[in-house]
Amino acid sequence: xxxxxxxxxxxxxxxxxxxxxxxxxxxxxxxxxxxxxxxxxxxxxxxxxxxxxxxxxxxxxxxxxxxxxxxxxxxxxxxxxxxxxxxxxxxxxxxxxxxxxxxxxxxxxxxxxxxxxxxxxxxxxxxxxxxxxxxxxxxxxxxxxxxxxxxxxxxxxxxxxxxxxxxxxxxxxxxxxxxxxxxxxxxxxxxxxxxxxxxxxxxxxxxxxxxxxxxxxxxxxxxxxxxxxxxxxxxxxxxxxxxxxxxxxxxxxxxxxxxxxxxxxxxxxxxxxxxxxxxxxxxxxxxxxxxxxxxxxxxxxxxxxxxxxxxxxxxxxxxxxxxxxxxxxxxxxxxxxxxxxxxxxxxxxxxxxxxxxxxxxxxxxxxxxxxxxxxxxxxxxxxxxxxxxxxxxxxxxxxxxxxxxxxxxxxxxxxxxxx
Ligand SMILES: Cc1cc2nc3c(=O)[nH]c(=O)nc-3n(C[C@H](O)[C@H](O)[C@H](O)COP(=O)(O)OP(=O)(O)OC[C@H]3O[C@@H](n4cnc5c(N)ncnc54)[C@H](O)[C@@H]3O)c2cc1C
Numbered sequence: 001x002x003x004x005x006x007x008x009x010x011x012x013x014x015x016x017x018x019x020x021x022x023x024x025x026x027x028x029x030x031x032x033x034x035x036x037x038x039x040x041x042x043x044x045x046x047x048x049x050x051x052x053x054x055x056x057x058x059x060x061x062x063x064x065x066x067x068x069x070x071x072x073x074x075x076x077x078x079x080x081x082x083x084x085x086x087x088x089x090x091x092x093x094x095x096x097x098x099x100x101x102x103x104x105x106x107x108x109x110x111x112x113x114x115x116x117x118x119x120x121x122x123x124x125x126x127x128x129x130x131x132x133x134x135x136x137x138x139x140x141x142x143x144x145x146x147x148x149x150x151x152x153x154x155x156x157x158x159x160x161x162x163x164x165x166x167x168x169x170x171x172x173x174x175x176x177x178x179x180x181x182x183x184x185x186x187x188x189x190x191x192x193x194x195x196x197x198x199x200x201x202x203x204x205x206x207x208x209x210x211x212x213x214x215x216x217x218x219x220x221x222x223x224x225x226x227x228x229x230x231x232x233x234x235x236x237x238x239x240x241x242x243x244x245x246x247x248x249x250x251x252x253x254x255x256x257x258x259x260x261x262x263x264x265x266x267x268x269x270x271x272x273x274x275x276x277x278x279x280x281x282x283x284x285x286x287x288x289x290x291x292x293x294x295x296x297x298x299x300x301x302x303x304x305x306x307x308x309x310x311x312x313x314x315x316x317x318x319x320x321x322x323x324x325x326x327x328x329x330x331x332x333x334x335x336x337x338x339x340x341x342x343x344x345x346x347x348x349x350x351x352x353x354x355x356x357x358x359x360x361x362x363x364x365x366x367x368x369x370x371x372x373x374x375x376x377x378x379x380x381x382x383x384x385x386x387x388x389x390x391x392x393x394x395x396x397x398x399x400x401x402x403x404x405x406x407x408x409x410x411x412x413x414x415x416x417x418x419x
Contacts, residue, residue: 031217033195035059035412036236038202038220038250041073042178042401043393044242045185050405051240052194054413059194060234064201064225069182072244073398075322075354077300077311080104080114080174081396082144084121084135085288085295087366091376091407093142096396099403100172103181106402112180113303119173119283120149120158122339123165128287132168134368135288139170146170160278162341173283177303178398185401199225205239205253207384217386218254238386238412245319245357247391254387261391264358268311269324271297271332275347279307284339288365295365295395297335308351309336315361324350356394364394378404380411388412 037048040063048061065071080100086092107114123129132148139146149157149167161167190196204221218239222232241250248263286296297312312328312335333345356364362374377391388408397404411417 030215031235031237033058033060033234033236035238035240036218036220036234037061037240037242039063039241039243039247040065040068040186040196040198041071041242041244042069042182042185042398043073043244043390043404044240045069045182045189046401046405047240047242047408048194049185049189049192050402050409051412052189052192054409059189060197060236061189061194062197062200062202062220062222064199066199066225068186068196068198069179072354072357073178073182075352076178076395076398077298077308078175078178078302078398079119079283079300080176081399082119082139082146082170082172083142083396083399084139084144084146084170085365086375086396087370087373088138088141090366090373091378092396092400095376095400095403095407097142097144097403098406099396099400102402102406103176103399104174106184107176107181110184112184113177114174115301115303116172116174117281117283117301119170119285120161120163121168121170121285121287122161122163123167123287124163124338125165129165131287131368132166136168144170145172158280158282158284160280160340160342161284162339169282175283175301175303176398181398197222201225202243202250202253203231205250207254207387208235209385238388240388240390240408242390242393244393245355247357247389247393251389251391254384254389255381259381261359263319264360264362265316265319265321266356266358266364266394267314267316267321267325267353268356269314269328269332269353270308270310270351271329271336272349272351273307273309273343273347274349275344277344278340278342280340286335286339288367297332299336299340309348310351311354316355319355319357322353322355324353326350357392358394359392376400376404378407378411380417386412 034057035051037044052059083096123132200222206219208215208217217237243250252260285298359374363372366373381387
């Protein structure tokens with residue numbers, strides 16, 4: 001049987017080999033690699049694949065787990081977002097719109113499982129309708145199709161949905177099998193000659209050239225995840241920090257203390273649904289609540305057609321706190337009942353959690369006036385040539401991954417880059 005998308009076995013370098021290998025293709029005079037990417041989630045994979053296609057360069061992707069995409073990239077809603085929530089002139093808007101097009105094109109070209117499910121944003125009162133009208137006006141400004149549905153259309157298409165004030169439909173919202181997407185990226189990175197170091201934790205980063213000795217680039221100290229074996233040091237001309245929940249820690253390893261930042265984490269719990277009714281075919285979102293960290297406890301579908309609810313928002317101190325919190329169930333049921341009154345509350349159970357890496361106790365969405373909104377932080381840090389820092393890569397990071405990869409390449413090599 002022909003596999004649905006090309007995938008070659010990814011190479012896993014032994015840490016010793018990677019550390020000592022000489023790369024004749026590297027344009028650097030001394031560095032082992034041209035590019036080192038820390039973190040093999042969807043975003044790190046997309047960046048590494050993008051950079052690996054540049055001729056005369058070498059790229060290493062470093063990941064602490066034994067396989068790619070086991071953290072936030074596999075603990076999300078797998079929604080291909082339309083780009084409605086992130087306000088004017090933000091990186092989130094720009095990269096989500098571009099990323100969505102690139103992602104649909106890639107999925108179609110490579111048979112990566114996905115579906116253009118559409119999405120409804122639901123209002124129960126005039127205040128919520130105001131939120132929908134603001135979203136619709138913004139969508140028109142950025143050329144993203146949305147339209148309000150007539151009451152009859154709502155009743156015919158999704159008879160179980162309660163929408164007292166109205167529904168705004170987003171026809172370009174869809175879902176994707178995020179694991180298949182990442183497996184494709186990994187295989188493609190490998191085919192482009194990239195190297196992966198799995199089971200490898202970055203424990204220290206030193207910016208070379210800070211002592212006026214003419215050296216450039218970064219010395220990256222790694223250790224095997226099980227702690228066995230010693231440390232290895234590899235060097236790279238450019239360092240891309242795509243470490244997700246640990247990105248702030250990596251950033252603080254590189255930048256001086258006065259530029260250190262504190263990480264924040266917003267946990268989202270998902271809820272499963274064991275009953276067969278109601279079973280909508282469209283993704284259902286409550287109207288956005290200004291100032292909240294997420295999009296409200298919504299209904300999404302996975303590629304197998306399973307209904308799941310969530311995620312909610314709970315601020316936590318520990319980025320490994322992934323146990324669903326039973327105390328969240330009652331509040332979630334209340335929100336869900338608002339737009340799906342015939343839901344069988346007994347059939348709703350705790351499922352899994354994902355954690356959003358946050359820049360502060362900020363909102364992931366823009367709302368009406370942008371108050372409290374935080375954008376993606378993607379920058380080559382001043383005074384640290386070739387160090388591209390990606391912080392706060394929360395939703396819509398999965399949708400934006402391919403566009404973020406282009407953006408990072410442009411930072412390093414485009415007009416105005418420091419290369
Ligand atoms: C609850 C939730 C729902 C979401 N829903 C959606 C959605 O529907 N649509 C959408 O577009 N986006 C969504 N997102 C956002 C999306 O999941 C993320 O933006 C995206 O997965 C981030 O990918 P990443 O590669 O930056 O991070 P990650 O997937 O977290 O990858 C970072 C990697 O870095 C590795 N790492 C960290 N530190 C080190 C180290 N020291 N050494 C070596 N490796 C290290 C980690 O092991 C990890 O594999 C959601 C996020 C959450 C939390």
